Amino acid sequence: MLFSTKAEYGIRLMVALGRADDGGGPVALASLAEAEALPLSYLEHLVAKLREAGLVSSTRGAHGGYRLGRPSGEITMQQVVESLEGPITPMDCFEQNGQGRVLCSHEHDADRACATKLLWTRVQGGITRALAGTTLAELVEFAERGERRPLKTAVAR
């Protein structure tokens, strides 16, 4: 209920891109869509936002495709999720304008702080800490490790 599939699909897309990032040519979106079993025409919209955020770069035309915009170790999940879903806030009325100021919609009467602000601040801290502290490189490595499991299961348990 927190994030939509935009974040899910986008992250899986980025992980797949990171795994294919062997310095070779760009990867066509169609092959990623097939590998992840996701609708191609929907991914097009998502990858557009990732490109606007500079997280991926594209080359058009035949034999074109996408690459990572920068090394996977310099891409945080906060950047990925925010580029797809917009700013991460626990509540609609909870926005940061400029420097960390937070305000609720019903705070129209000046500086009377509503009690929920304390809670939302903590929740947002927990979320952003998890998102900013996880890099794409980490997830790529995690996926690489998991991909070898078919061999393990073949050996039986």
Added chain:
Amino acid sequence: MLFSTKAEYGIRLMVALGRADDGGGPVALASLAEAEALPLSYLEHLVAKLREAGLVSSTRGAHGGYRLGRPSGEITMQQVVESLEGPITPMDCFEQNGQGRVLCSHEHDADRACATKLLWTRVQGGITRALAGTTLAELVEFAERGERRPLKTAVAR
């Protein structure tokens, strides 16, 4: 974008109830609605869920109203939010069945872990840690500090 106003309104309702919990009579929902400037008929639906969860108790009839179901120090925000919004998951495909097992919808091919699972686990940890670590008593105190305007109970007139 994380929680809806159900959580927001519900928490403010609980805080208002906690502030009025001076051992006197129950508090009518109408007075809470007016104090918080929230629609009464909408709060009725929310307080119903809080009652089912045992977080508030009600007395019907004239001069009736609501009280806290137990001391504010024993009510965590996780309980409040979950009773209103359902189980807290960062992603729809992310559910805990029974003992901490998590699974994604696209994990149909056995135990191949998807890369996002690592991230969602961290995010959920951050959220639940913030929610479970914040008690109603804490928010009530926070509210009292900001503004000490007592709320009348039914019997007090």
Added chain:
DNA sequence: CTAAATCCTAGCGGCCCGGTCGGATTTCCC
């Protein structure tokens, strides 16, 4: 020139959210 790919815009059904409404029921007070 053609095929392959990215890019762009529009649309659409379904679900939940926020809120309203009307009433049924319970209980206190006179």
Added chain:
DNA sequence: GGGAAATCCGACCGGGCCGCTAGGATTTAG
């Protein structure tokens, strides 16, 4: 007993976002 005050209950409803599709325009390698 008869209001009046309050909780309860279920149905409804407009709007917005989500997930996805469709159709084309544009760019580029071979």
